Amino acid sequence: MDALTRSLHSFLVHIGLNPMSITPQMEHYLEHLLYLLPPEEEEAVTHYYGLFGSERKSLQEIASDLGLSQEDTMARLDQCVRKLAVTPEWQMIKQIQKI
Numbered sequence: 001m002d003a004l005t006r007s008l009h010s011f012l013v014h015i016g017l018n019p020m021s022i023t024p025q026m027e028h029y030l031e032h033l034l035y036l037l038p039p040e041e042e043e044a045v046t047h048y049y050g051l052f053g054s055e056r057k058s059l060q061e062i063a064s065d066l067g068l069s070q071e072d073t074m075a076r077l078d079q080c081v082r083k084l085a086v087t088p089e090w091q092m093i094k095q096i097q098k099i
Helices: 003-017 024-034 039-049 059-066 070-085 088-097
Strands: none
Touching: 003 039, 003 070, 003 088, 024 039, 024 088, 039 059, 039 070, 059 070, 070 088
């Protein structure tokens, strides 16, 4: 995982574990960031990290929902985070959050 991807991953883990740590405006920005993904991938990322009050799901549960192996699901989640990490939207969020 490269530095860009790692910074977004760390941010998503933190937000999933501490949802009250971001402002409503930042949550709105994060929602827009995730809208850049196809709906199935957006849902998988949201549940994997437990974002926006959603139930956090295990890799096995997400793999079952997607009809993939756990390894393929993890690779897909990593690809999603990488896709988002290189967007101008993430760079803006990162700058605002001073990550």
